[in-house]
Amino acid sequence: MPPFTVTNDLRYTLAMPTPLSRRTLLASTLTLPLAAQTAAPRREPLRIVSLTPFDPDEVKQLQAASAVPLExxxxxxxELRAKLPETEVLYGDVPGKELDFAPKLKWIQTGAAGVEWMDEEFxxxxxxxxxMARVFAPGIAETGMGLLLALTRRIGTDYARQTMRREWKTIGTVRSADHIELAGRTMAVIGLGGIGYEVARRAHFGFDMRVIATDARPMPRPHFVAELRDPSWFPEIVKQADVVVAAAPHTPQTNRMFNEPVFRSMKKTAYxxxxxxxxxxxDMALVRALKExxxxxxxxxxxxxxxxxSNHPIWDCQNVVITPxxxxWGEERQRRLVAFFAENIRRYTRALPLLNVVDKQAGY
Structure with missing residues (x-):
């Protein structure tokens, strides 16, 4: 039996019928230079410099995964710059200008899914x-559906405000459109990566929604997605949807993509x-979209x-629900994070391809 259990954790983390995600599969052949991929397993001890502390039990789990003694x-x-000259593996991030101080740096594992910190030099x-793509996706997807229900059933808007005022007051009538059911409605997921995949799966299987999506990477269409196209479909897909979900990574191509023309093109009944x-x-286009x-x-x-x-006008909108x-977040998320890092440590110390390698030019 291996020193730690990772297979089931990773399958749960990815929440897919197969152990590895499409991005994991794509990344697994792109992880390290060919020489490193064909090298013999490591023999010398490994020291990882981390910008984030781990609990003692988490450290033990990471050490158990390693093929060599691990610190x-x-x-x-x-303090990072002073450590960089001898750093081989970093858990965190570092700007490109610091790389001159890190001649031995061979791998960075970031503790987030987004990698906006990468500058052109890096x-x-x-x-x-x-x-950490997909590691946080289950909780994010559940929150997404919760936010949607808070709007469609008015739980987080009118009724939340009434609760604070100790009021019992109905909104609309039993037959009015003031309360919306999700079954049969169309959700457009923009970005079918970790977050988008999990939201789409829940929307289809949990709420009987029709799901359509865009994604920048070629991929097989999941059976619970009715239609999947490349990002050029974006201007049209938002017009069709009753719910539009922003799940794409932040890149120069996606920066402020949800702007005035997009919000104006959406259905007036859309969320x-x-x-x-x-x-x-x-943000200001969104404020206008909500207020007008x-x-x-x-x-x-x-x-x-x-x-x-606190003075941003988004707080004045009556038809918005916000979480910070x-x-x-959650205990399960942290367990998946540590298990995923442990698996990559296991692979690194055995000269195997790493999981979730970022395409640095694409930005995800």
Missing amino acids: IEVVKRA RKSPVPVTN FIALSRGGLID GWIAGAGLDVFPQEPIP HTSG
């Missing part, structure tokens, strides 16, 4: 980066759910400015 050294960011470097990155949103009735409402776990300033970028 985790936690440092503050201000993108040009040969240092591979692996991310907007933002789950991946706030940089996808033109271009769309019915918005559920936001991410926003261009975080934390949102906590959709990926």
Whole structure:
């Protein structure tokens, strides 16, 4: 029996019928230079420098995964440059300008799914980066559906405000459109990666919704997605949807993609759910869309400015539900994160391809 159990954890993490996601499969052949992939398993001890502390039990799990003695050294960011000359593996991130101080750096495991921190200088470097894509997706997807229900059933808007006022007051009538059922309605998922996949799966199987989607990478269409196309379909897909979910990574191509023309093109009865990155949103266009009735409402776990300033007009909108970028939080998330890092340590110390290698030019 291996020193730690990872297979089932990873299958649950990816929440797919097969152990590996499409991005994992794509990445597994691109992880390390060919020489490293064909090298013999490591023999010398490994020290990983981490910008994030791990609990003692988590450290033991990481050490058990390694084929060689492993030390985790936690440092503050201000101390990182002094450690870089001898750092082989980093858990965290580092700007490109610091790479001159890190001649031995061979691998960065980031603790997040997004990699916006990569600047142009770093993108040009040969240092591979692996991310936490899909690790946080289950909680984020559940939050997304919760935000949607809070809007369609008015739980997080009118009834939440009434609860604070100790009021019992119905909205609309038994036959009016003030309360919306999701079954049979169309959800457009923009970005069918980890988050988008899990939202789409829940929407279809849990709520009988018709799901359509876009994604930048060629992939087989999941059987629960009615139609999947490349991002050029974006201007048209948003017009068809009753719910639009922002689940794409933040890149130069997706920056502020949800802007005034997009919100104006959506159905007036449609809902907007933002789950991946706030940089996808033109916040003032969203405020106008909510206040002027271009769309019915918005559920936001991410926003261009975080934390949102107390004087931002988004707080004045009556048809918005906001969570403070906590959709990926939870005990289960942390267990999956540590299990995933452990699996990559196991692979690294055995000269095997790593999982979730980032395409640095694409930005995800």
